[in-house]
């Protein structure tokens with residue numbers, strides 16, 4: 386097997402290692418030079434594993450004017466990312482199996498990198514009632530990361546329930562380390578600069 | 587046997603088997619035209635119910651009456667209890683009435699235990715808060731033995747709101763005593779912290795456990811729990827933790843399905859499962875009377891031989 390995606394990378398340094406030659410056969414690292422591989426002088430360049438972005442906004446569905454799964458994942462792939470997590474604040478919110486499956490399928494169809502939809506923790510990101518976390522976990526999207534992102538889950542009891550509930554399928558919650566009562570109208574870190582600029586800390 | 591039945595843990599293996607054997611003898615009575623025994627004539631049994639439960643109260647009442655005991659139903663509603671009389675005052679009143687046994691249902695965990703310190707008669711816990719309901723566990727074990735011939739070695743799966751369930755707590759204790767292997771299945775939110783120390787296994791995956799179960803016991807899940815954030819929706823609860831026909835089809839051939847009632851059809855149990863031949867729900871009600879007769883009989887001083895003789 387050889388093709389457009391078969392390479393001999395000369396002089397490349399795997400992160401933290403010495404310069405070496407790497408062989409890529411149709412996108413996969415191999416031990417020996419594949420036939421028909423193109424040669425690339427990678428002197429001074431660093432080889433990294435595929436990067437994973439845990440926090441992206443692909444905006445689809447609902448805000449395709451700002452970004453789509455296609456454009457977002459293309460940018461990600463060009464930047465070395467092989468997987469991105471897409472936050473749930475779409476329109477409609479990714480709080481049911483149908484929406485996360487849609488986003489996941491769009492990622493598959495685009496084909497640039499893996500798209501892992503992040504499920505909302507609460508219905509509509511409103512922080513009042515748990516979303517169907519189990520249904521999202523069992524959907525084709527196999528959601529394991531849940532977050533209300535900028536909205537934050539600020540009810541401590543609801544957060545406790547959510548964290549416990551996720552144990553059934555090894556899910557995790559990503560949470561901004563902030564409390565909405567303490568960040569009401571906040572614009573910047575509170576300190577000497579916020580005092581000087583007259584901005585709310 | 588101890589003087590009281592407050593917890594399923596009060597029964598050692600011999601005690602539990604004695605109750606089940608006695609209940610079996612007494613159950614034969616139900617097939618006779620005259621169902622009454624003179625055994626507890628002149629003894630007074632008080633049903634002290636601070637929580638409404640017509641089913642359980644009626645079951646105890648029928649059990650006591652079949653043994654010819656005098657039965658007083660002391661319901662909290664309309665009594666001095668609702669006018670602020672304390673549990674202790676109530677206990678002293680019952681003591682003065684000469685109650686030989688007090689069957690108590692209370693919304694507070696531990697109430698029967700308190701009561702037992704204040705009266706000379708026997709106290710039977712008929713369900714206290716989210717603590718225990720030992721006679722339910724006994725009638726469940728009785729039903730398993732009736733259907734499957736044994737309790738020892740059975741794989742019993744208890745599914746649902748374990749956190750708030752007195753039925754689950756009593757069943758875990760009693761079934762362990764009787765040598766069954768219990769697995770609890772629930773969303774992690776509906777399992778108590780500390781469940782790891784109980785003599786049972788825990789799983790979150792009902793589909794994995796059902797095919798290995800001889801008995802599946804479905805617990806009632808209250809819709810209010812959804813508003814407490816314990817699970818997202820009743821739809822998701824049913825899908826993940828409910829027993830429907832598809833899951834029931836994966837049970838071994840002889841396996842049975844139990845429910846302490848009252849059921850939420852379509853939530854924890856599908857109607858076609860509740861009404862299937864595997865379901866023991868109606869038998870459980872009938873067996874409740876026999877088991878409660880046995881408990882009252884044994885607590886109030888009857889010996890096994892005498893019980894068998896009078897039932898013969």
Ligand SMILES: [Zn+2]
Pocket residue numbers: 440442472534535
């Ligand atoms: Zn964000």
